[in-house]
Amino acid sequence: MDQIELIHSGQAQLDALLNDVPVSHLDPYVTEVLSDPYPHYAELRRLGPVVWMSRYGVYALPCFREVKDVLGDQATYCSSAGAGLSNFHTEKPWRHPSILLEVDPPEHDRTRQQMVRVLNPASVRALRPQFEAVATDMVRRFVDLGECDAVADLGAAYPTKVFGDAVGLRPDGRENLLPYGDMVFNGFGPVNDRFKASLAEAAAVPVWIADACKRESLTEGSLGRNLYAGVDRGEITEDEAALLVRSLLSAGLDTTVFTLSNAIVNFARHPKQWSRLREDPSLVRNAVEEVLRYDGTFHSFYRTTTRPVEIAGVAMDTSQKILALTASANRDAAQWPDADDFDITRRTNGQLGFGYGIHACVGQMLARLELEIVLTKLAAMADSIELTEAPTQHFNNTVRGYKRVPVRVKAR
Numbered sequence: 244m245d246q247i248e249l250i251h252s253g254q255a256q257l258d259a260l261l262n263d264v265p266v267s268h269l270d271p272y273v274t275e276v277l278s279d280p281y282p283h284y285a286e287l288r289r290l291g292p293v294v295w296m297s298r299y300g301v302y303a304l305p306c307f308r309e310v311k312d313v314l315g316d317q318a319t320y321c322s323s324a325g326a327g328l329s330n331f332h333t334e335k336p337w338r339h340p341s342i343l344l345e346v347d348p349p350e351h352d353r354t355r356q357q358m359v360r361v362l363n364p365a366s367v368r369a370l371r372p373q374f375e376a377v378a379t380d381m382v383r384r385f386v387d388l389g390e391c392d393a394v395a396d397l398g399a400a401y402p403t404k405v406f407g408d409a410v411g412l413r414p415d416g417r418e419n420l421l422p423y424g425d426m427v428f429n430g431f432g433p434v435n436d437r438f439k440a441s442l443a444e445a446a447a448v449p450v451w452i453a454d455a456c457k458r459e460s461l462t463e464g465s466l467g468r469n470l471y472a473g474v475d476r477g478e479i480t481e482d483e484a485a486l487l488v489r490s491l492l493s494a495g496l497d498t499t500v501f502t503l504s505n506a507i508v509n510f511a512r513h514p515k516q517w518s519r520l521r522e523d524p525s526l527v528r529n530a531v532e533e534v535l536r537y538d539g540t541f542h543s544f545y546r547t548t549t550r551p552v553e554i555a556g557v558a559m560d561t562s563q564k565i566l567a568l569t570a571s572a573n574r575d576a577a578q579w580p581d582a583d584d585f586d587i588t589r590r591t592n593g594q595l596g597f598g599y600g601i602h603a604c605v606g607q608m609l610a611r612l613e614l615e616i617v618l619t620k621l622a623a624m625a626d627s628i629e630l631t632e633a634p635t636q637h638f639n640n641t642v643r644g645y646k647r648v649p650v651r652v653k654a655r
């Protein structure tokens with residue numbers, strides 16, 4: 244923090260005390276909290292709908308209603324100051340900001356429109372046969388292995404293949420994608436050792452990514468290559484098309500890899516829910532939503548106030564960072580009966596795992612397609628999935644998932 248920020252945060256802290264706002268000294272980014280954040284979220288919700296986080300000088304919103312209200316009001320809570328802790332209006336971003344996620348309307352309307360032209364119900368539907376074919380082979384092999392690592396042998400392998408092909412990436416070098424996503428998602432948190440390590444370990448990755456995003460690197464007819472049609476129509480520049488392809492690569496792989504591994508871990512821990520899915524595969528859509536509600540991938544991101552505001556009676560100044568704890572909102576008992584139960588038959592409408600409002604995940608149809616296809620095949624082929632050892636978590640400042648999930652799969 245520089246001096247001006249310190250003064251700003253000191254002033255905000257004073258305001259919090261004067262306002263009688265609950266204060267938490269929790270650091271949501273330390274390993275002990277990330278390994279099981281849910282009791283900490285429960286404590287924040289118990290403190291109130293707006294909590295001053297003394298460690299970072301931000302207000303956290305742990306409850307459903309306030310998170311949804313803030314994400315739904317982009318004029319008051321902007322993204323152009325960054326969707327992370329760092330304030331791009333006052334600090335230099337670590338990379339060129341996303342021209343989709345980290346901009347506001349009307350700029351956002353322009354870039355989102357380009358993305359939606361390429362990524363829409365028809366284009367996602369067209370991917371189904373290829374996604375199904377790969378899943379049939381990969382899930383068969385996974386089940387035949389009997390004992391294996393659900394991340395290496397399925398959770399990471401499947402999206403890397405089908406998503407990489409859909410975007411139009413060449414087969415070699417795809418191992419750069421997960422470290423890149425790791426960097427990006429760590430970058431939404433503080434500049435802590437975890438973020439520094441992901442930058443240092445993957446120093447050469449941004450160069451590979453920049454090259455992979457170029458028009459000539461992408462296969463004809465792919466989602467990535469189709470983004471360049473906007474350049475040919477004179478609607479965006481060549482550099483903007485490359486940045487939109489980069490948005491697909493930053494946001495589209497780690498997220499599905501982690502969601503798939505979270506799904507497998509949660510079904511292994513709740514065998515009754517696995518039996519339910521096997522008995523009634525039509526539950527698969529709701530099962531994906533429940534995985535995202537109960538143990539979602541994106542845990543939090545930020546918005547920044549554009550004017551003085553009041554949330555649940557707490558007054559805040561302009562330029563105040565607000566931590567939207569979507570994963571906590573998804574466990575808020577005021578919204579979800581028996582919120583801490585994993586139940587694939589519950590009503591999941593409105594879960595916030597894909598965000599909400601104008602920045603809600605533009606790739607959610609594609610993500611759902613991948614997840615539904617893999618879980619459907621798995622339910623058809625596997626009687627049971629058991630953890631043979633405790634899974635090894637992959638720690639990241641923003642997203643939650645595993646790097647190793649040793650399992651025993653019994654074929655049907």
Ligand code: HEM
Pocket residue numbers: 322326343344345355362490491494495496498499502540541544595596597598599601602603604605606607609610
């Ligand atoms: C289960 C997997 C996924 C999850 C949990 C997820 C979650 C999210 C969330 C929570 C946001 C909103 C962030 C904010 O409001 O600041 C978002 C935005 C975004 N997602 Fe996803 N995502 C997933 C998969 C994907 C995929 C497969 C793609 C690409 C095909 C993708 C591309 C994007 C992009 C480009 C944005 C920015 C949209 C905008 O700002 O208008 N995501 N995602």
